[in-house]
Amino acid sequence: MSKSSSFFATLTLAAAVIAAAVAVAAQSGAPHEAPPPIGLFTQSTDIGITQPGSTTYNPATQTYELAGGGADMWGAADAFHFAWRPYTGDASLTATIVFPPGTHPPNEKAVLIFRQSLDPDSPYADVAIHADGHVTLQWRASQGAITQDATAPPSLGTISIVRQGNRFTAHASDRTGQLHPFAHIDIALRDPVYLGIGVCAHDATGLATVTFTKVRLNGVDVTTVPVTKP
DSSP states (O other): OOOOHHHHHHHHHHHHHHHHHHHHHHHOOGGGGOOOOOOTBBBBESSSSOOEEEEEETTTEEEEEEEEEOOOOEEEOOOOOEEEEEEOOOOEEEEEOOSSSOOTTTTTTTEEEESSSSSTTTTTTEEEEEETTOEEEEEETTTTTTOOOEOOOOOEEEEEEEEEEEEEEEEEETTOOEEEEEEEEOOOOOOOOEEEEEEEEEEEEEEEEEEEEEEOOOOOEGGGGOOOOO
């Protein structure tokens, strides 16, 4: 064998080894493995322009701690941290929200939300409780439309949102802890939607940390609710 033939044979063997390694890596699926679920939810994501947020789930207490940034969930686009799962059909989502002690921007908010997509300007409906205690049903009726809202009296911290077809009804707890509906809106969201919980700091350069307890989907303990596939 000539020197040139030996050289090209070596190159061919090296290329074959590299191709085999790539094939093994692809078959292993390691780069494509889905992240582990976060309690009730499958993933968490920063939406829009925001400082990097996070979601932590404590299975012993079934509580979620979300750190979220973002200037606001308002206007034509949103910025917040979102823990979500795909969901099809009617549902109710309920949680008790706990803001940590200290001074907060009044419009820092925690939300329970149904969202069409993960785009910042996606249509959505949510129930939001703000750091100053006021509760709103918020919605964006179409992609890029301006957010609108309806306000409830101050709540003790438990809120809920119910989807029935295209109707979304927001509930807030009174001073005895009982939930009462206070507003609804009709919005056509296609299935599957993104259902979940979120936090917006109302601060483009900061983060807000909020705890979600007693999170229930369809009024059922989160440990007994199967994931609905898109």
